[in-house]
Amino acid sequence: MNIEEAKEKFTALVEAQLDRIAALKAEGDFVDYKNKDHIIIGVCGGDGIGPSITHQAERILRYLLKDDIESGRIEIRDIEGLTIERRAAELAAVPPAVLEEIKKCDVILKGPTTTPRKGDEWPNVESANVALRKELDLFANVRPVKIPELGIDWMFYRENTEGGYAIGKEGVTINDDLCIDFTVATQPGCDRIIRAAFENAKANGRTRVTAVTKANIIKTTDGRFLDTFYKIAEEYPDIQADDWYIDIMTAKLLDEARRRDFQVVVLPNLYGDIITDEAAEIQGGVGTAGSANIGKKYAMFEAIHGSAPRMVKEGREIYADPSSIIKAAAMLLNHIGYQEKAEKLERALYICSTEEKKVVLTGRSTGATSEEYADYIMDTVSKL
Ligand code: IPM
Ligand code: MG
Numbered sequence: 001m002n003i004e005e006a007k008e009k010f011t012a013l014v015e016a017q018l019d020r021i022a023a024l025k026a027e028g029d030f031v032d033y034k035n036k037d038h039i040i041i042g043v044c045g046g047d048g049i050g051p052s053i054t055h056q057a058e059r060i061l062r063y064l065l066k067d068d069i070e071s072g073r074i075e076i077r078d079i080e081g082l083t084i085e086r087r088a089a090e091l092a093a094v095p096p097a098v099l100e101e102i103k104k105c106d107v108i109l110k111g112p113t114t115t116p117r118k119g120d121e122w123p124n125v126e127s128a129n130v131a132l133r134k135e136l137d138l139f140a141n142v143r144p145v146k147i148p149e150l151g152i153d154w155m156f157y158r159e160n161t162e163g164g165y166a167i168g169k170e171g172v173t174i175n176d177d178l179c180i181d182f183t184v185a186t187q188p189g190c191d192r193i194i195r196a197a198f199e200n201a202k203a204n205g206r207t208r209v210t211a212v213t214k215a216n217i218i219k220t221t222d223g224r225f226l227d228t229f230y231k232i233a234e235e236y237p238d239i240q241a242d243d244w245y246i247d248i249m250t251a252k253l254l255d256e257a258r259r260r261d262f263q264v265v266v267l268p269n270l271y272g273d274i275i276t277d278e279a280a281e282i283q284g285g286v287g288t289a290g291s292a293n294i295g296k297k298y299a300m301f302e303a304i305h306g307s308a309p310r311m312v313k314e315g316r317e318i319y320a321d322p323s324s325i326i327k328a329a330a331m332l333l334n335h336i337g338y339q340e341k342a343e344k345l346e347r348a349l350y351i352c353s354t355e356e357k358k359v360v361l362t363g364r365s366t367g368a369t370s371e372e373y374a375d376y377i378m379d380t381v382s383k384l
Contacts, residue, residue: 006172006180013167017184024188027137030296031106033336040075041332042105044082044098046128048307050111053322056374057109057329063378064333064341077105084114088122093131102132107332108300111325112307126169129302133160138293138300139189140196141272142331145279145289148350151260154279155206157197158272160293162189163221165269185221185268190228196294197266198236209233211243212267212275225268246271253278280304288353290327292335299335301328311363321361322370323353326377348380356380 001009033039043058045051061076068074081098094102102108113129116122132138141158166184173179194211201209211229213222226243233241244252246267253259253275267275280289286305293300303324311317326349334342352359352373359368359376368376 001172001174003174006174009170009172013170013182017166017186021186021188024186024192027296033106036106037073038075039073039107039336040077040105041336042077042079042102042108044079044102044108044110046082046111046113046307047084048112048114048309048312049317049320050113050303050307052317053303053320053325053370054109054111056322056370057325059374060326060345060378060381061109061329061333064345064381065338077101079105079108082110082113082128084116084122087113087125087128088116091123091125093126093128094135099135102136103298105298107298107336108132109325109329109332110300110302112303112305114307114309130165130168132300133165133293136293136295136298136300137161138295138298140193140292140294141269141276142200142292142294143272143276143279143289143304144331145276145283147283150256152282153260154262155197155200155204155264156272156276156279157193157200157264157266158276159189159193159225159267159269160272161269162186163269183218183221183270185224187224187228190225191232194225194229194232194266197264198232198239201239201264202236206263207238208240208242208261208263209236210262210265211241212246212249212265212271213243214246214271215243216245222268229266246275250275250278253282276304287321287324288327290324290331292328292331294335299332301332301335303328316364318369318371319361319363319365319367320370321363322374323349326374344381344384345377347384348377351380352377 043054045054065074079101081095086095115127116124139161141160143156145154162184164183167182171179171181197209211226213226215222215226277286280286283289289304291302291304305324308320311320330342330345359373361367361373
């Protein structure tokens with residue numbers, strides 16, 4: 001690419017972002033699920049162990065929502081086709097017909113999907129996760145990490161549509177020696193994620209919100225994020241606001257004397273990606289965490305681990321651990337207004353995985369199947 005071509009490309013990228021900002025400014029408020037008389041939950045199994053574990057989470061949802069499914073208030077819909085085979089055949093991150101079905105739902109429960117990478121057997125289509133977050137404008141990636149015995153109760157609000165991810169595949173290679181990528185921050189994009197973090201703190205009696213950036217180096221975009229953070233913080237005088245740089249924050253999550261003091265943490269996309277894996281690992285592994293992707297109109301709840309193709313190859317998918325997708329299902333229940341059921345499910349997950357461990361998963365035939373584990377969870381819920 002010569003400089004003139006690069007300029008042209010840059011102009012087009014800027015124009016697309018300005019259009020996106022106009023759309024953000026025109027968007028409405030969050031859906032009020034409490035007052036909605038028909039809610040459609042779409043279920044996408046995804047790839048690898050996805051269909052198997054997602055099916056177990058769906059059984060639990062059907063069990064907990066039985067009455068409202070019978071009355072017709074809740075509808076659970078299986079959505080076929082969000083598979084790597086179909087995405088590869090159509091060369092689409094999300095096949096258009098599948099996206100259309102997804103958009104007819106209110107919320108989505110989604111199993112892990114394969115993200116092609118250089119050198120594997122798949123064409124280099126964009127990650128389905130990233131594409132869905134952008135298509136459905138799911139700007140808040142909400143990832144809780146709780147370790148009661150260590151006094152840890154963290155709530156991460158990761159910006160989910162901007163930063164390095166907004167136009168991550170649109171970087172330019174000028175010549176053999178020079179490549180440039182872009183990172184994006186918009187004012188409405190910063191406003192809405194930061195406000196969502198403070199609102200979460202306020203609604204849950206949390207007293208501290210922490211911003212994490214690298215604004216000392218990435219001065220323009222992270223600088224805007226941080227300035228916006230302190231401006232919005234003024235609207236919440238009862239909540240303590242502070243900020244850390246990402247490097248020292250990754251260290252502080254390991255600092256036993258300080259880490260339990262963090263409560264709500266809000267951060268740009270890439271830092272959020274990295275630090276939520278670290279936090280999940282502290283909790284017991286990335287497979288133990290749930291993840292909610294929330295927008296004003298849609299929301300999507302997913303397991304944060306991968307699709308474990310090796311387990312499927314070895315015929316072990318019936319032994320896969322469904323905990324992460326079940327945790328995502330609990331977040332889904334909470335989001336659509338079933339707080340009590342969500343809390344019960346979370347408690348049952350904790351009892352089954354930590355306190356009682358009457359049924360144990362080993363990932364192979366030496367342990368329980370995911371179905372037996374889901375039965376154990378439902379049995380535990382029924383006693384709460
Ligand atoms: C996550 C994942 C995704 C991301 C990948 C699979 C594209 O790491 O949800 O954190 O980078 O956001
Ligand atoms: Mg990640």
